[in-house]
Amino acid sequence: MRPFAAVAVVAALFAPGGAAFATDLPAAAAVCANCHGTDGRRDGPIPAIAGKPAVLLAGKLRDFKADKVANATVMPRLVKGLSEAEIDQVAAYFSSLR
Numbered sequence: 001m002r003p004f005a006a007v008a009v010v011a012a013l014f015a016p017g018g019a020a021f022a023t024d025l026p027a028a029a030a031v032c033a034n035c036h037g038t039d040g041r042r043d044g045p046i047p048a049i050a051g052k053p054a055v056l057l058a059g060k061l062r063d064f065k066a067d068k069v070a071n072a073t074v075m076p077r078l079v080k081g082l083s084e085a086e087i088d089q090v091a092a093y094f095s096s097l098r
């Protein structure tokens, strides 16, 4: 995940005032957008996360973090880099999308 994380950080730094993203995109959610899309839905194997209840999304993320999701690929490693507050922020953000 290292090179990927670095790209996300660079992308976040160079997005002028975050203008490339929706106005209230939390910093921690920029990395999510690479796979799930800034709007939280993308065609293909990556599940849509937009508009789901925040408690559900946060619960999923905490399950990934605790290695409770069978067959998960990238999410457990990703979520381990998030603080508890960041989990709540990204869950609230993607939940707010329609």
Ligand code: HEC
Residues within 6 Å of the ligand: 028, 029, 031, 032, 033, 034, 035, 036, 045, 046, 047, 048, 049, 057, 060, 061, 071, 072, 073, 074, 075, 076, 078, 079, 082, 090, 091
């Ligand atoms: C490298 C691509 C990638 C990135 C970056 C990524 N995800 Fe995911 N996400 C996935 C994949 C693939 C899955 C399916 C589970 C798995 O294989 O780990 C998934 C599953 C999920 C799920 C569970 C959806 C469901 O209905 O089961 C949630 C919630 C989620 N991601 C949220 C996030 C959030 C929030 C972030 C940013 C912190 C993020 N993802 C970053 C690829 C990614």
